[in-house]
Amino acid sequence: MELWEAMEQRHSVRAYLDRPVPPEVREELSAFIAQCNQESGLHMQPVWDEPKAFAGRMAKYGKFSGVKNYIAVAGPKGAGLDELCGYYGEKVVLRAQQLGLNTCWVAMTYSKGKAALDVQPGQALRLVIAIGYGQTQGVGHKVKRPEEVAWADGPMPEWFQRGVHAALLAPTAMNQQKFRFTLRGSAVSAEAGLGFYSKIDLGIARYHFEVGAGADSFTWTA
Numbered sequence: 001m002e003l004w005e006a007m008e009q010r011h012s013v014r015a016y017l018d019r020p021v022p023p024e025v026r027e028e029l030s031a032f033i034a035q036c037n038q039e040s041g042l043h044m045q046p047v048w049d050e051p052k053a054f055a056g057r058m059a060k061y062g063k064f065s066g067v068k069n070y071i072a073v074a075g076p077k078g079a080g081l082d083e084l085c086g087y088y089g090e091k092v093v094l095r096a097q098q099l100g101l102n103t104c105w106v107a108m109t110y111s112k113g114k115a116a117l118d119v120q121p122g123q124a125l126r127l128v129i130a131i132g133y134g135q136t137q138g139v140g141h142k143v144k145r146p147e148e149v150a151w152a153d154g155p156m157p158e159w160f161q162r163g164v165h166a167a168l169l170a171p172t173a174m175n176q177q178k179f180r181f182t183l184r185g186s187a188v189s190a191e192a193g194l195g196f197y198s199k200i201d202l203g204i205a206r207y208h209f210e211v212g213a214g215a216d217s218f219t220w221t222a
Contacts, residue, residue, distance in 0.1 A: 062109025086203025166212025
């Protein structure tokens with residue numbers, strides 16, 4: 001499955017089958033997470049066969065069931081942590097989709113105190129990603145029109161349009177899609193709007209934009 005296909009087919013899934021993730025899939029995803037950690041400086045951790053974090057009232061409120069595996073997304077405290085978590089967390093999410101797994105970003109509706117995590121001093125846990133084999137493949141979310149999230153100082157080239165389309169496929173908290181991409185020449189800037197976890201959402205959207213546009217087509221600017 002190509003990354004574009006993974007972006008189109010991946011939807012949030014909250015109910016999971018009682019089906020273990022095979023060792024070879026765990027190993028491949030764990031190796032990919034380790035690679036992302038090395039690149040980013042994050043401390044993302046896969047947790048397998050641990051149901052306690054999603055066994056309480058918060059998980060039921062969030063309509064989660066059958067969650068026994070998750071990825072903790074943590075890293076060094078600092079102003080850029082949220083965006084970094086979104087960017088690299090989504091890389092892991094799409095790799096999981098390519099491996100036949102389903103996922104869901106989870107910020108609040110799990111028992112943080114019961115999660116089996118290793119968060120070091122100076123680090124912060126921002127969220128977790130539920131992972132496993134879903135009872136369904138999920139459903140798509142409502143998306144904004146491209147002109148609501150993008151602006152260019154001239155005609156929009158095809159690569160920019162592809163990038164915006166890909167960004168609109170990105171999951172965001174409460175489907176807010178509060179981000180904006182601006183094109184000036186061949187330089188693109190990305191901004192987060194106001195809203196819950198908007199910086200994490202921006203990181204997710206930035207990765208989608210890169211996949212859609214092609215990283216060689218443009219340069220990021222502040």
